[in-house]
Amino acid sequence: MGPHEIARAALVFDAAEAPAMVDRLMSPPATRRWKALTTDGGFALASLSERDPAIGHLDLLAVHPDAQGRGRGRELVAAAEEWLRAEGATQARFAGNPPAYAWPGIDVRYTAAACLAESAGYERYNVAWNMTARLPVTAEEEPLPAGVELHATGPDEDRSDVAAFVEREWNTSWAWEAANATGLHHATLDGEIVAFAAWGARPTWFGPMGTAPAARGLGLGGVLLRRCLADQHATGLSEAQIGWVGPLRFYSRAVGARAERVFWLYQRDLR
Structure with missing residues (x-):
């Protein structure tokens, strides 16, 4: 039984995109140290943060329903922690490791996963949400x-100029997401890139997006957001997830988005 089959069966709220999510996690930035761990009927993916290698992440843990209730989850947590310690991590987190991540944390609807984390000694330290x-x-x-001019860049087109803009204005994680997203739109002002929006960096989700300070207040964020959502609708989606949201008011006013999925972030000292 492979990871795609296990993920599709175990991740009941994300079954449709589970295989693509596994593929994305197993194709992270070249600089990432990561490992796949397996047990009978289950698997986990663990990685080290590029920003702080002392922080390890349990990126994904899934146990097939037929194998649940036999301690497989605890085995995988222990194996992931053992590997993280060997790699120099002093802390482990059930939390997203940008730019290639499954969720910001544990979706509260996966109650068994939250119970597993807490029974293994993890403490909740933050909360995140999607719209x-x-x-x-x-x-x-x-x-x-x-x-102002608007531009769309396909996945097989050169995105180096947009990625360079994103890295310069924000960070390398967002730049990687922009370069690897399914859809990417950007705006130029007098020929200079000033705003971008992406979707599909995390399969089927919208984000990230941003506008440079010099172009804020021009309404470019809303325009690029709606263009990305139109792309997502064209793929057959009737709803779009806006991931790891900061500005609730912006998305609520721009497209009528509602806060919905809630994620708990957990951590534990490995020393």
């Missing part, structure tokens, strides 16, 4: 400001 946008989004587009 859901119903598709299609209908909104009248305002005329673009003078000098």
Whole structure:
């Protein structure tokens, strides 16, 4: 039984995208140290943070329903911790390791996973949430400001200029997501890139997106957001997940998105 089959059966709230999520986690940035761990009917993926190698992540843990209730989850947690310690980690987290991650933390609906983390000595230290946008989004587009042009870049087209802009303005994690996303839109002002939005960096989810300080207030974020959501609707989606949200008000006003999925982030000292 392979990881795709196990993930599809175990991740009941994410079954449709589970195989693509596994593939993304197993194709992370080249600089990432990671390992796949297996047991009878289950598997886990663990990795080290690029920002702080002393922090380890349990990126994904899944046990097939037929194998649940036999301690397989605890075996996988122990094996992941053993590998992380050997790699120099002093802390382990059930929390997203950007830019290639499954979720920000443990979705509270996966109650058994939260119970496993707490029984293994992990403590909750933060909370994150997604917003859901119903598709299609209908909104009248305002005329673009003078000098602004919109661009779409396909997955097989050169994205190096957009990725360089994102890394310069934000960070390398977002730059990797922009370069590896299914869809990428950006805006230029007088020929210079000033804003971007991506979807599919985390399979089927929207994000990240950002606007450079010099172009804020021009309405570019909303325009690029709606263009990405239109792409997602064209793939057959009736709803889009806006992942690991910060500005609730922006997404609520721009596309009527609602806060929905909640994630608990856990950590434990490995020393």
